[in-house]
Amino acid sequence: MLLGAIEAGGTKFVCGIGDENGNIIERTSFPTTTPDEVLEQVVKFFRDKDIKALGIGSFGPIDLDRTSETFGYITSTPKLQWANINLVGAIKKEFPIPIGFDTDVNAAALGEMKWGAAKGLNSCIYMTIGTGIGVGAISEGHLVHGLIHPEMGHMLVRRHPEDSFAGNCPYHKDCLEGMASGPAIEKRWGKKGQELEKNEKVWDLEAYYIAQGIANLILVLSPKKIIIGGGVAKQKQLFPLIHQNVQALLNGYVRHEVVLENIADYIVPPGLGDNAGLCGAIGLAYEAFLENNQK
Incomplete structure (x- = not known):
């Protein structure tokens, strides 16, 4: 099963394809410029990849409250171009699949616990x-x-x-x-x-x-x-x-x-070296996939 992963950093975005065992099959990265430019590259990378779920570990602050109207948003970030951007919503619009979302460091912690x-x-x-x-x-x-x-x-x-x-x-x-x-x-x-x-x-x-x-x-x-x-x-x-x-x-x-x-x-x-965040995003994707299938 193929899973998508995004390590959304303040300096660069890393996108990858992996499996439920944390193996990274393909990856790319690009600078964190404007939301429009970055999201265009994200969509281009994942298009036609047949991923079953996607995980996002993002710089913040972000809204993780699923009952909130701004769940999935990057909120009061000092990176002003990205303030109040609906990151999850923009990606979900293009890829209507289960999406896991958390902070970049929580994702890295998850990756290290699963495989590191x-x-x-x-x-x-x-x-x-x-x-x-x-x-x-x-x-x-x-x-x-x-x-x-x-x-x-x-x-x-x-x-x-x-x-x-x-x-x-x-x-x-x-x-x-x-x-x-x-x-x-x-x-x-x-x-x-x-x-x-x-x-x-x-x-x-x-x-x-x-x-x-x-x-x-x-x-x-x-x-x-x-x-x-x-x-x-x-x-x-x-x-x-x-x-x-x-x-x-x-x-x-x-x-x-x-x-x-x-x-x-x-x-x-880190046991996973520089891949902790990306592997953690794969972990978020897999958890989102399992949660969706249990509904």
Whole structure:
């Protein structure tokens, strides 16, 4: 059975065809320009592909309330051209098949639980650190939603005593995203992260903030696996520093062996690499297909 998948990112859209086992058969990507241009390319890619369902993991904020008049919309995004765009409706108009819809990070968490680093578990966190910081969560086997959906990348963090950077978030200044996203690194240091690979102070500070976010998530949600992806997380020196900082922050309070002794196997890179989001969208498509057939 062929399933369609869309990883709708703020920078680029990735479209793919896969199967119910998470195998990606075909894929393409294109920049996130205007809605009209992007949707035209989406329709062109999926036309005549004979997909049975389609999953969308989207940048947000988005409306996930199925009882809402704006379900399926991208809502108050700072990407102004995309504000109040009925993404699901526009695609459903062209492809009247079951459509699964969630945040891009929830999709990535689902992909990692089905086929990646959290396979076999019923809870996990997926944090992406790149242009922004987003967090997807699965708890007791269910994707976490709420009033809208969690925005854990904007949790408040303690400022490092030696850090005078005001923060880069237009809403909160020095929240987690404001202090540790890719643009925050560039604004603080005057260079992109990949140009600062050998500057130890950069990554000590980065780990200090990321670890606070992770420690808070451990205390609030108690996930069985924590997965960190995104461009910034490709700096491999970050993970040992995050592990050390998380253990120091928790200070023995969470008395479980994975935190105390095996933290390198608990806080990990994506098992699916850069395919976590696309595989997760395949997972959303398959769940939508099964739900539709049970009606």
